[in-house]
Amino acid sequence: MLSARKIRLFCVALSCFPLLYLIIKGANQDLTANPIEYVSQFTGWWSLTFLIITLSITPAREIFNQPRLFPLRRTFGLVTFSYASLHMVMWAFVDQLLDVEAIFQDVTERPFIYLGVGAYIGLTILALTSRWSIRRRIGERSWERLHRGIYVVSLLAVSHFFILVKRDTTEPLLFCLVLLVLLGYRGISKILSMTR
Amino acid sequence: MALRFSDPTVVPSDITPETVFNNRRRFMSASFASSSLILLPNARADQVADNSKVSLDFKESEFSTDEELTSKHDATTYNNFYEFGTDKEDPAKHAHLMKTQGWQLSVEGEVHKPKTFDLDALLQLAPLEERVYRLRCVEAWSMVIPWLGFPLSTLLKVVEPTGNAKFVEFLSLHDPEQMPGQNYNVLDWPYIEGLRIDEAMNPLTLLTLGMYGHRLPNQNGAPVRLVAPWKYGFKSAKSIVKIKLVEKQPVSSWNKASPNEYGFYSNVNPAVSHPRWSQRKERRIGEFFKRDTMMFNGYGEWVSELYRDMDLTKYF
Numbered sequence: 001m002l003s004a005r006k007i008r009l010f011c012v013a014l015s016c017f018p019l020l021y022l023i024i025k026g027a028n029q030d031l032t033a034n035p036i037e038y039v040s041q042f043t044g045w046w047s048l049t050f051l052i053i054t055l056s057i058t059p060a061r062e063i064f065n066q067p068r069l070f071p072l073r074r075t076f077g078l079v080t081f082s083y084a085s086l087h088m089v090m091w092a093f094v095d096q097l098l099d100v101e102a103i104f105q106d107v108t109e110r111p112f113i114y115l116g117v118g119a120y121i122g123l124t125i126l127a128l129t130s131r132w133s134i135r136r137r138i139g140e141r142s143w144e145r146l147h148r149g150i151y152v153v154s155l156l157a158v159s160h161f162f163i164l165v166k167r168d169t170t171e172p173l174l175f176c177l178v179l180l181v182l183l184g185y186r187g188i189s190k191i192l193s194m195t196r
Numbered sequence: 197m198a199l200r201f202s203d204p205t206v207v208p209s210d211i212t213p214e215t216v217f218n219n220r221r222r223f224m225s226a227s228f229a230s231s232s233l234i235l236l237p238n239a240r241a242d243q244v245a246d247n248s249k250v251s252l253d254f255k256e257s258e259f260s261t262d263e264e265l266t267s268k269h270d271a272t273t274y275n276n277f278y279e280f281g282t283d284k285e286d287p288a289k290h291a292h293l294m295k296t297q298g299w300q301l302s303v304e305g306e307v308h309k310p311k312t313f314d315l316d317a318l319l320q321l322a323p324l325e326e327r328v329y330r331l332r333c334v335e336a337w338s339m340v341i342p343w344l345g346f347p348l349s350t351l352l353k354v355v356e357p358t359g360n361a362k363f364v365e366f367l368s369l370h371d372p373e374q375m376p377g378q379n380y381n382v383l384d385w386p387y388i389e390g391l392r393i394d395e396a397m398n399p400l401t402l403l404t405l406g407m408y409g410h411r412l413p414n415q416n417g418a419p420v421r422l423v424a425p426w427k428y429g430f431k432s433a434k435s436i437v438k439i440k441l442v443e444k445q446p447v448s449s450w451n452k453a454s455p456n457e458y459g460f461y462s463n464v465n466p467a468v469s470h471p472r473w474s475q476r477k478e479r480r481i482g483e484f485f486k487r488d489t490m491m492f493n494g495y496g497e498w499v500s501e502l503y504r505d506m507d508l509t510k511y512f
Contacts, residue, residue, distance in 0.1 A: 032284060033274035033481045036336055097485070105474060112472065164472060166335075166380050167453060168282035 005069045008075050015079040018046045019086075036095055043087040048161060048175055049078040051154055055182045062189070074130050077150070081127040088120055112164040119156035124151050154179055230478065247296060248272075248413040252324055252406045254344050259400060260328035261494075266339035268308040268408045270481050275415050276333065278382055279375035286377070291414035292373045294435065299419045300483060305350065305440040306361035311354065315419050319405060321354070322346035326409075327402055329425035332464045332493045338478045343423050344406030349397045352441070357393065361441035365389075366422055366433035383449045389433040390446030390460065391424065392502075400425060400498050426495035428462045459512040463503070464493035468512045 054076040061069040162172040277287040327394040370386035372378040402423040412418040417434025450458035466489040477486040
């Protein structure tokens with residue numbers, strides 16, 4: 001039997017693969033003619049994907065009756081936060097070069113930017129309060145309530161992707177669909193537990 | 197790769213200094229060698245290779261910028277050409293499916309002498325000029341590309357527009373067999389673009405048959421495309437099969453898809469931002485720092501008169 005700790009380490013190692021792929025592509029100068037755009041899109045796409053994986057842990061744990069999966073919520077939540085941080089660094093430091101005026105205009109004028117920034121602020125709060133010690137200090141109930149914020153974050157993040165795409169909305173629609181299934185699962189299991 | 201100046205009207209100032217000439221030759225052969233290596237695995241020898249390997253004779257043009265050229269590799273692998281897919285790398289991967297042999301361009305509508313041209317007829321219509329133009333995409337990136345072509349006005353004069361010809365409509369090829377991206381309704385196919393007749397007659401407006409000294413590669417709009425350098429890139433229709441002179445303003449594909457984002461004029465204008473991108477700055481492909489975007493992409497000297505009394509925030 002694999003221990004929860006081994007499973008966690010395995011998942012962290014697996015989560016490094018996209019970053020590794022990016023680094024190898026970068027070393028081969030294979031990041032397209034517009035590397036800044038490519039890396040921004042790549043890190044954004046993987047942030048969303050890891051967010052979806054994070055949200056799948058609870059359904060997977062319940063459906064397959066695997067309590068050992070429980071700690072992976074935090075593991076993948078922090079992986080999501082890491083990729084989202086890279087994504088933010090690409091935007092603020094590399095793309096905008098910390099041009100405060102341009103960043104301010106971007107945030108106030110463009111819906112996809114403020115949705116994205118909103119999602120990242122939410123993720124940051126969740127990441128900062130993810131430790132067990134903090135969880136105990138806040139109290140189990142308020143911690144659970146606070147961390148339901150991940151649903152808001154996921155809606156913000158998917159809408160951010162949806163409205164930034166120019167015309168071909170296939171991929172954002174797929175993310176929407178998977179998110180709906182994951183949120184729908186929670187809604188239905190809640191209703192079932194109430195009627196039982 | 198011979199540069200042969202066959203035009204008797206060449207004056208001494210037209211002649212490129214030897215160092216520039218040699219640099220350009222070195223640049224072209226180097227970039228061509230690398231690009232053909234990259235194209236080969238995908239290309240079937242009779243198609244992509246066919247087009248972009250045929251070199252063309254041309255003369256220099258006073259409209260050219262002396263800014264550093266974008267590498268041919270970048271200009272032929274990073275493209276928006278939704279007929280071949282919506283990713284930037286898609287056109288270079290899929291454009292070999294398009295057949296350009298036997299291509300016909302018909303020019304019709306409000307004209308006295310409608311006419312259909314094959315490629316040889318187009319190539320012989322006027323001496324080709326090399327126009328090194330800035331290309332500004334609406335997505336806030338830009339390139340500098342040496343196009344080969346002649347003014348669109350030369351072609352339009354041949355068909356003699358009537359007094360009712362107020363606009364020019366450009367229709368691109370519509371054939372999902374050759375253009376797999378057309379199996380998806382991302383845009384309303386065929387791709388349609390348009391210009392006002394005075395914009396079409398402007399000396400900058402280039403009917404384009406080549407780039408980097410050779411025929412156009414398929415992913416860049418072979419065999420014949422438009423280039424209007426003071427407008428965002430999508431205004432310059434690619435792989436054109438029909439040019440129609442019309443009385444009413446055409447509805448372009450992007451305008452139809454999102455009228456609040458893509459206007460009919462779509463002149464490069466740093467003061468009017470797109471809902472998704474600020475247009476104040478742009479990133480030149482190959483450079484790290486952004487540069488300021490110029491009004492009319494720096495071509496105001498030749499085109500600002502066209503819009504003298506117009507509110508460009510309204511007619512964006």
